[in-house]
Amino acid sequence: MGRLVINSVSKRFNDFLALEDVNFEVAEGEFVCLLGPSGCGKTTVLRLAAGLEKPDSGLLCLDGKKISGVNKECGFVFQEYALFPWRTVKENIEFGPEVKGKTSLECEKISKHYIDLVGLSGFENHYPDELSGGMKQRVGIARAYANNPKLLLMDEPFGALDAQTRNLMQSELLRIWEKEHVSVLFVTHSVDEAVYLGDKVLIMSARPGKIKEIFDVKLTRPRIRTGPEANIIRDRVLKSLVSEIKIASKPG
Numbered sequence: 001m002g003r004l005v006i007n008s009v010s011k012r013f014n015d016f017l018a019l020e021d022v023n024f025e026v027a028e029g030e031f032v033c034l035l036g037p038s039g040c041g042k043t044t045v046l047r048l049a050a051g052l053e054k055p056d057s058g059l060l061c062l063d064g065k066k067i068s069g070v071n072k073e074c075g076f077v078f079q080e081y082a083l084f085p086w087r088t089v090k091e092n093i094e095f096g097p098e099v100k101g102k103t104s105l106e107c108e109k110i111s112k113h114y115i116d117l118v119g120l121s122g123f124e125n126h127y128p129d130e131l132s133g134g135m136k137q138r139v140g141i142a143r144a145y146a147n148n149p150k151l152l153l154m155d156e157p158f159g160a161l162d163a164q165t166r167n168l169m170q171s172e173l174l175r176i177w178e179k180e181h182v183s184v185l186f187v188t189h190s191v192d193e194a195v196y197l198g199d200k201v202l203i204m205s206a207r208p209g210k211i212k213e214i215f216d217v218k219l220t221r222p223r224i225r226t227g228p229e230a231n232i233i234r235d236r237v238l239k240s241l242v243s244e245i246k247i248a249s250k251p252g
């Protein structure tokens with residue numbers, strides 16, 4: 001479960017056509033990365049999939065069901081950590097299950113499972129401002145997973161991290177993803193990140209936002225970041241992206 005289908009979706013903000021005829025699919029358990037120039041509509045695609053925005057035309061479906069209203073079957077991880085500062089690590093992770101009406105015993109069990117999974121054991125009772133950036137991001141991921149989503153929507157989740165922590169977080173995310181069998185739609189500005197993580201890499205063009213090209217990344221996992229096949233794909237993705245960035249940065 002967790003198949004997202006985006007069919008002929010267009011989205012306007014007043015007179016501005018942000019997305020035009022966007023079509024793609026995230027298959028069950030698939031990891032799809034979305035790349036494109038700033039302002040091309042990546043976050044808008046995620047917000048539509050989360051049910052936080054409505055398309056002007058077209059249809060978004062999760063497992064054959066039209067997404068209308070806030071999509072409770074998905075988890076959202078933002079670029080900013082967006083944790084509750086007044087809640088501890090454990091309480092942040094238990095927020096979703098609590099809202100869903102789970103008992104405190106069930107909440108404990110869920111938070112323990114995900115705290116272990118993201119490697120935060122020992123930090124259960126810490127507050128967000130007592131954690132490093134990488135640790136906060138882990139809490140964000142654990143909190144999203146704790147909701148038992150079918151689809152995980154991630155908007156540049158590692159953008160604020162240093163290169164080493166970012167690599168570590170990418171590997172951790174893959175480890176969790178392989179274990180939990182969730183579909184992922186992941187927005188990034190990094191070609192390296194997209195080619196390391198994605199089964200597919202989608203390049204968007206800007207004004208209006210469209211899917212320009214889809215790359216299948218058929219590298220076996222665990223992937224070698226600097227392997228020759230990875231370099232070839234990275235090069236092709238980069239060329240496609242750079243030509244879009246050039247077009248997007250022209251005035252008008």
Ligand SMILES: Nc1ncnc2c1ncn2[C@@H]1O[C@H](COP(=O)(O)OP(=O)(O)OP(=O)(O)O)[C@@H](O)[C@H]1O
Nearest residue numbers: 013014016018036037038039040041042043044045
């Ligand atoms: N609520 C809104 N009201 C008006 N315009 C909006 C709104 N949300 C997004 N837009 C516009 O839609 C376009 C796409 O925005 P979006 O945030 O989806 O881009 P993005 O690809 O995520 O960019 P970035 O890479 O910089 O995060 C932009 O031109 C933006 O100004």
Ligand SMILES: [Mg+2]
Nearest residue numbers: 042043044155
């Ligand atoms: Mg964005």
